[in-house]
Amino acid sequence: MSHIMPESDYPDVRSLHLFSEMADLNFSALMRGSYVQNFPPQIDLIIEGDPSDFLHVILSGSVELSSGWNGRETVMATVRPVSTFILAATIKDAPYLMSAKTLEKSRIALIPSQHVRDIFATDHDFARAIVTELAQCYRSVIKSQKDLKLRTSLERLANYLLRQHKGLDGTGEFELTLEKRKLASSLGMTPENLSRAFKGLLPYGVEVDGNRIRITDKDDLTKFAKPSPLIDDYSI
Amino acid sequence: MSHIMPESDYPDVRSLHLFSEMADLNFSALMRGSYVQNFPPQIDLIIEGDPSDFLHVILSGSVELSSGWNGRETVMATVRPVSTFILAATIKDAPYLMSAKTLEKSRIALIPSQHVRDIFATDHDFARAIVTELAQCYRSVIKSQKDLKLRTSLERLANYLLRQHKGLDGTGEFELTLEKRKLASSLGMTPENLSRAFKGLLPYGVEVDGNRIRITDKDDLTKFAKPSPLIDDYSI
DNA sequence: CAGTCCTCTTGATGCAGATCAAGAAACCGT
DNA sequence: ACGGTTTCTTGATCTGCATCAAGAGGACTG
Known part of the structure; x- marks a missing residue:
């Protein structure tokens, strides 16, 4: 105990x-x-x-x-x-x-x-x-x-992925640290919708294979996600 | 200055x-x-x-x-x-x-x-x-x-009204301290929807006349709003 | 007192996301 | 390897709320 x-x-x-x-x-x-x-x-x-x-x-x-x-x-x-x-x-x-x-x-x-x-x-x-x-x-x-x-669920997911991606090796590939159902809830959405949201980010260069995420075009994703230090920078 | x-x-x-x-x-x-x-x-x-x-x-x-x-x-x-x-x-x-x-x-x-x-x-x-x-x-x-x-806009409004009502004279009547459009935004909804939400609370004994609110059946409203100290009690 | 701003209301429509349902895939413990 | 459980995905439908549009009532102004 x-x-x-x-x-x-x-x-x-x-x-x-x-x-x-x-x-x-x-x-x-x-x-x-x-x-x-x-x-x-x-x-x-x-x-x-x-x-x-x-x-x-x-x-x-x-x-x-x-x-x-x-x-x-x-x-x-x-x-x-x-x-x-x-x-x-x-x-x-x-x-x-x-x-x-x-x-x-x-x-x-x-x-x-x-x-x-x-x-x-x-x-x-x-x-x-x-x-x-x-x-x-x-x-x-x-x-x-x-x-x-202020953001739609798609935008929240995009920004989440960018935050996870930050400071990792430049390969643009990483693993989700959360179960998808947990991720969904912490992003304020349902598991079903998270699934669809990942699909929705495909045009911006996000590829999903199980827990493995590949960001093939970071600039494109960034242009869509529009991250702001006043929301996404946890250090300030 | x-x-x-x-x-x-x-x-x-x-x-x-x-x-x-x-x-x-x-x-x-x-x-x-x-x-x-x-x-x-x-x-x-x-x-x-x-x-x-x-x-x-x-x-x-x-x-x-x-x-x-x-x-x-x-x-x-x-x-x-x-x-x-x-x-x-x-x-x-x-x-x-x-x-x-x-x-x-x-x-x-x-x-x-x-x-x-x-x-x-x-x-x-x-x-x-x-x-x-x-x-x-x-x-x-x-x-x-x-x-x-955790709450729908109707539930948020109901709880807001109960909080405002708390500690006032027992007449069940009071004035909104906020412009309705401001109230709507602070409750996370549009002015149009606030209007409809007030209508939606009519069955629970909420009467609206301009800025004047009358709660005719507080128990009924409370039963709908289900206020919780862990959300609505600002003193703890 | 008409004219113009507002805010507020009401109705019609559209959309994001939830819910429901069912299949596919991954993860068990035996 | 197996059946059983759970997660993930996909489609169909539903719902809450936003948006758009237009009208009603007040309040200020010339």
């Missing part, structure tokens, strides 16, 4: 911007009260509405954040290592707004929210790091909302 | 949670470097993509935050006194992600972003207040995104 976090995991957590500046003493204290656990795929980590007992740090694997209402459900985001999630709920000591479940085998650190709040109140470097992290999270959601409200 | 902020405006700003806890000295310093201006309606305060030179505090009136892409445009939020906007951009020293313009005659305080960042770095109470404010903003956007992705 859960284990006190072994010291071998400290460096991974410490390397996060959120924890890199805080006092050694506080970091150790935080870690000593924390747990690490390996989860199989498809395990519910959090149900929306629950009190926020732990700040979660994903060390490996991937986690999906989703929300539901009145029988409907939607994927809000997918989280990959190494990063935290549900920081805002922890800080505000408020209920989670999203559910979280593992997509694959994942290693997750659990830091008691009360400890985070305690140390937040006394370690000013930690407090400042939290501010930066929260501002980043906030801006990410705004970007995602702009993506959703 | 712009004026150094008169001391008579200090209390309004100070009353914000964001500024209430910081050291007197720092607050005064911040205010002395700030400006206050009265704007007429429909004035652009901010264009998305611009560098974030000022943290804005709305003292009276109302401001609309919007974003555009590829010739399309959407309203992201409406800001009312007394509150700040574009705090995240100020903190990160990153470009604005949204444009802002006045909807009505508005009084706005402009605090140079560099000052905010300077004092943020030294005043720990201020830093902690910023964390709380950012966490609040973040959660608001998440709620708004859930509203948008």
Whole structure:
């Protein structure tokens, strides 16, 4: 089940911007009260509405954040290592707004929210790091909302592919990191429509073979997708 | 045009949670470097993509935050006194992600972003207040995104009316605080559709006469709208 | 008070994407 | 290799909402 976090995991957590500046003493204290656990795929980590007992740090694997209402459900985001999630709920000591479940085998650190709040109140470097992290999270959601409200599903897919393609080798070929049904939901569309959307991008040089994507004419795709730094650049 | 902020405006700003806890000295310093201006309606305060030179505090009136892409445009939020906007951009020293313009005659305080960042770095109470404010903003956007992705426009309108109705006198009658075309956009729909949506809520006891709304059967409307604290309660 | 702007409303039509249904392909555990 | 499950694809249909078009009511103006 859960284990006190072994010291071998400290460096991974410490390397996060959120924890890199805080006092050694506080970091150790935080870690000593924390747990690490390996989860199989498809395990519910959090149900929306629950009190926020732990700040979660994903060390490996991937986690999906989703929300539901009145029988409907939607994927809000997918989280990959190494990063935290549900920081805002922890800080505000408020209920989670999203559910979280593992997509694959994942290693997750659990830091008691009360400890985070305690140390937040006394370690000013930690407090400042939290501010930066929260501002980043906030801006990410705004970007995602702009993506959703201003673009068609075809445009969203095109921009998603360009973002994935960025910074990879120049071959123009890569693998989807998400199951297509998950991808569809995180892009705000149905699996059926994603399938058709891939077809719709064929004229712009997108070839699909299972999880393998080939972009044969990046300029053409870019001309269609019209990426904007104010929506697609996650670093600003 | 712009004026150094008169001391008579200090209390309004100070009353914000964001500024209430910081050291007197720092607050005064911040205010002395700030400006206050009265704007007429429909004035652009901010264009998305611009560098974030000022943290804005709305003292009276109302401001609309919007974003555009590829010739399309959407309203992201409406800001009312007394509150700040574009705090995240100020903190990160990153470009604005949204444009802002006045909807009505508005009084706005402009605090140079560099000052905010300077004092943020030294005043720990201020830093902690910023964390709380950012966490609040973040959660608001998440709620708004859930509203948008999980509900139809009819359901969004129904819940909007219930939220407006909350905490008012029990007469079940109130005025819309927004022009209908603005309301439509902020609910993610067109003016035409808003008109039809009001008709669609007639069976649930919603009567409309110009800007005047009467909810004749709140229980019935609630049964249809199915409000959830995890979407509609702005206080958590 | 007519004239002109607006906003708001109403109807007709069009389109993006959801839903339904069924087949094809990939992924199991035995 | 097998049957069983699940994902992916494809087509047909449905629906919510946008768009287009035009008229009704207010509000300001000369």
